[in-house]
Amino acid sequence: MRSTADRIRQAVSFELLGIMIVTPLFAWVFNHPMGDMGVLVVLGATAATAWNYLFNLGFDHLLHWCRGDIRKTMLLRVGHALLFEATLLVLLLPIFAWWLDTSLIAVLAMELSFAVFYMIYAFVFTWGYDTLFPPQRAQGAA
Template sequence: MRTTKDRIRQAVMFEAIGLLLSIPLAALTFGLDLGKTSVLGVIGATMATVWNYLFNLMFDHALKKISGSTRKSIKARFVHAVSFEFGLMLAFLPVIAWWMGVGLFEALVIDIAFVVFYLVYAFVFTWTYDLVFPDNNEGTVTR
């Protein structure tokens, strides 16, 4: 299992890099004000950072209980990314509608765009993170 310090490093790195990529992309794609989009990004990153820590802790405990290891197969990485983003999407949808002053449908479109971006990004980031910062206590994998 990863240490608390490692989990914090992972969450902060994930959100910082994600913000640098997603904010200008969202503002450009949807023709949104960069300032409002930046604040929305920070709100979303704050929500996601808390969710990231809690979700990864719960996911690793469940994975270790099921497989005896925290090492993630391709299938586990897919389940991890999809379930993380779905939970965050549900929480972020009303925030987008409120902050951007748009209806729920437009907020849903924006939210889905963020989800698609972050699904790909989460998969690539967590895989890269695991390669760069391996969990030395992960044990063996049963497939």
């Protein structure tokens, strides 16, 4: 298991490294000034973090209200992940389009690219982090 300090180090380093990679990359790919893209990347990361908390809180309350239980099946987990991403997209799409002064379709392509990038980045980052900072075994584990 990881300690609280290690989990904080992992989360902060994930976000900072992600911002450092995605800001210049997406500024170049989508031909927008790095400052504009940087604001959006930080806004997106902050919004995703806050929305993650609120969405999961609401989702768990809804599950508990409907089923009396918050355990999730694999199908429910897939639906949960897709619904989270879709609602985040709906929340950020108009803000990004306004900030970049571009069409919703162009921003939709950008948002989908962000999602694909972060899915791959999360896999690679976590693998690298676990290699550099192996998690400690839980007490009693063999």
